[in-house]
Amino acid sequence: MKKIGKGKQILLFIIIQNIFIYCQSFSFTSNTLTSTSFSTDKIISATYKSAGVVATCQQNMSVIKALSFSNTYTASNVKSYSSSGNCISVQFYQSATQNLILSISQQSGKLLNYGSNQISLYNTLFSTSSNTYTQTVSVYSSVQSQEGILVGFSNGEIKNYFQNVNHQTFNNCTNQVIGLWYSQIDSVNLVFAACGASTIFIYDKSIIPTGHSVQQTTFYAISSYQISNNVNLIKFIKMGVDANYTCGAVSKYGSTYKMLVLYYSSNAFNLYKTFTLNNDFVDIYGLTNYFMVLQQNLITVFNFDGNILGQSQTISNQFTLFSFLDETNFMTVDNQNNIQIWTVTFSTTPCPYYCKCLLGSSICTSCPSNSNRASLDINNKCLCNPGFYDDGVSQICIICHSSCKTCNGPNDNNCQSCQDGYFLVSGQCQQCDYSCQTCQNTNNFCLSCNQSLGPRTFNAANGTCLCTLNYIENQNKICSCTNDYCLTCNPLDGFQCQSCKNDTSWNLTPYKKCECKDGFYLDQTSNDCKRCSFPCIKCIGSSTRCKSCKNTQTWQLVNNSCSCKVGYYLDQSSQECQACPSLCSECNSSTQCTSYGYYFDISSNDCLPCPPLCSACTSSNFCTSCKNSTSMQIFNNMCECSSGFHLSQDQRNWIHQDGVQIKVKILVIVLMDTILI
Structure with missing residues (x-):
């Protein structure tokens, strides 16, 4: 199965958290239409077109009314059309040249043409009496798509009517269709349908199953989303721009209304936010950067986070419905069938360039990742990390010159403060004296000492950092103990060690002196302890000049050198002196006697005398001398x-x-x- 445009869906949702428009203030103006001549039956649907045209249908009536109005808001050219069934909804069809009204009744859907003289039938889109339904099926919602008109029915079916023909029936839903909306971006065509109280189906015609041609433009279900078992949807609307695939769903729990903001990404719906609406909720409409909620006596504007952005003035009657022309113009109907034409104006402020804001908000919620900015400060700003500066335009902070701790530009003369070891002079950081950790005004007036060069004492009066008492500065400018063998020493006596250079070769004596451990000697060249050569356990002056051997029972010290005692030989594998075989007073190995007149007999594993006249031999019949x-x-x-x-x-x-x-x-x-x- 081939999927077209999946990558776009993932990419497009990212935009939902990067729309930086915040409506700071809303101003509402309204004008009531006069001379409308409506009966007392409740107007249950109304639609508004920019040419100053309004169409309505009333409860339990088959009559559709249309009228025009001018800038005086006086109704004129009021016309009526009688349908075969009670009207359910009206909306203007997509047409720039004609006032085509999509009229939905219980058993049919028609396009009506509102002209200067009358409302006439333009087209019959569907009729339930002409299909195979065995029960009366009432239309619940409709939406215009690229292909035609999508109509949802109370039995869960969705039909795609195109050129007076039912082009396709969507039959995945088995409950009442609560709401429909359609999105078309490039080659991606999606239909979103709220089915029953808690399920959303997503259909896509970009899916081309095996055995179907690209020319077949039917929609296929690609996903379904169960919002929650506790949700009872009553409204399902499109919000934001098409690219975000954002929708709003209103659920009712008794007298409590909850708003769910959802987004579609990677073939699945995700819940973005949930918040409570007032219990005088009437209707809802989604716009690009916010949505409006019609309450009984006023209109409230929310951002997608649930924050109130503005409210209209209250009215004495009760609102029953509203219909939008565009982002700033809409109409309302109240319980007295009064129609008001509204205009809303607002000012916008973008989200600051240095942070992220949620949709419909200019308040920073987080700092962008990989932007070299720290977390939000107490002023709700994203400040640059030390070593970076804000150019006032870029979201990403730019790195300072290496000598600067903070700066206002990229050059070495843009420093505002310096790294440790430098001091500021006319925007430039110059290096401090080696003894200073920090300094000011001049390179040798220290504010703190560089303790990495040994213990130094800070004199605040003259800004100096000299070696601590009983420490001396060596040729490497490091403060060291007076006793060269100490790592640390008594502050009152530089010759008394507190610790030695290392614990491996040096030993601290009870007299606070550092001496080489057994097996080491003091090398005069490096002034450090070096390891003695085997088998010395003590040596002096060099690694081979032994003072004592590792084992006095088997080793002997002769002329500052260690060798095996008489009656022992050096075993090369163990590097230990081993006893010669019995009867051998001297030997070179366990099998080679060097004693006068004897040889090692393998069979008896013992030393035997050589033949007569032999002073040395290797066997009873082999003399060697x-x-x-x-x-x-x-x-x-x-x-x-x-x-x-x-x-x-x-x-x-x-x-x-x-x-x-x-x-x-x-x-x-x-x-x-x-x-x-």
Whole structure:
């Protein structure tokens, strides 16, 4: 299904909150027509045309009367037309050249032509006797659309009569049609119908359902709106301009009348405002920026917020109806069938450019969003935020020069007050001395101190901001403690610290001094605590010059350096000293003994002695060095006598070591009859 003009409906409603006309004062003038020759039967409908023509119909009568009047307000050329049924309503049809009167009776609708000699039948638009109704159906309301005449019936049907033919029947409503109105903007054609006591239907011919051509101009229901179960509608009128899709609905609760202001947007009706009308309510009519309520003895003008904008003088008789020619001219009828022609004049004042007003009001209700304006002040004005100025025309405040706090223009010489750190001289903001937070007249006469540069004391007599007692100004112009290691210090003693530079590397001692924490040393270059290198827990002068090691059981301090004690090795993964395997007095790892004459046996997970003659080995049959490098050599991974040397008589002894018997071969090497043991 294709929808035309939906975006326009959303956009157009936005206008309802941006119509800035406020009728400040209304002036009513009226003149009563004379020589009208009406009978005593109540006039129940009347219509007024600019050419000075009035048409009426009276209760329980089939006669329609029309008359002319001049600037003397004397009726003339009074003509009558008798219809086949009692007249219900009359209204002038849209015609610039003819006085065509749309006359609605209980069973028919006709166009009558009022001329200089008579009222004649111009066209019969519809007749209930010619259709298929099985019951008498009375007409309730009608409205002229672009296509023809829309007529609402008491059974809920709405018919669109065009060129003497019922072009379309709207049958969504099943209750009496309370009111109809039509809106046409560009390609958007909408019909609004109040159905029964609380439902509104919206019809649009811009909807083109599947299987229909664009040439078919029938209307289709696009939405319905249930106002409230407690609403009892008696009037439904169009208000505002077409573009706003605004309407008014009057509901009656006993003797109480309530006005509901509604708007249509995004295919739905929305309630804008509800307020109470006086219980002497007679009729209502909606205009562009306000609406008028006919009460029994006077006329009251309201804006769409329910505020009273003006009232007419009271009359002695009681009003029964009124009909409008345009925004400023209308007619009334009272209970004595007197017809009065009214003119209303008013002065208008636009809503201030700097705020938002509700429809029909010049009183600011809010400040526009994204306008750089603050909320409403006590004078009901939207002032510019600091740093912006009002050019007297634009809704959006314009930004000041960066040096200005407030200004009246965009340039650096339009300042009215300055940002902190500047002072005003002939509309320009000049920078204060670094020690001043604010200053005046000269850059070094401070009004307050710049505490971001350390604690400073303000001297009001001479406008100075010097470092607080026992603080000194360093090369960066920051007031710091006399003790460089303090973050804050005793105001009476700049060497006594109250806090240190940071809590990570510095420690405040009970003597109010700042010292490096364990694991840190004082770096003379940066004058700050730096972390010691592992495994020092205390160091001095540099990160690698240790004073103590992290664990005295496994670590030892040698020449200001930490290393593992004998019988321990440095485990690279844990960075801790681990004990060597048993029988190993020294080792490089858990699997590599460096003790003299022993090797690590994987199968027994223990240290075992090397073969005889070996001073070092990796297994029982693999020597890596011999006991005497002069007389011995490694051959086939074992130690033997070198050339010119031999072993003495093989002798065997048993040596007990650690409670285990070990068989040791004593080798005696004899050289040149000299025994070397």
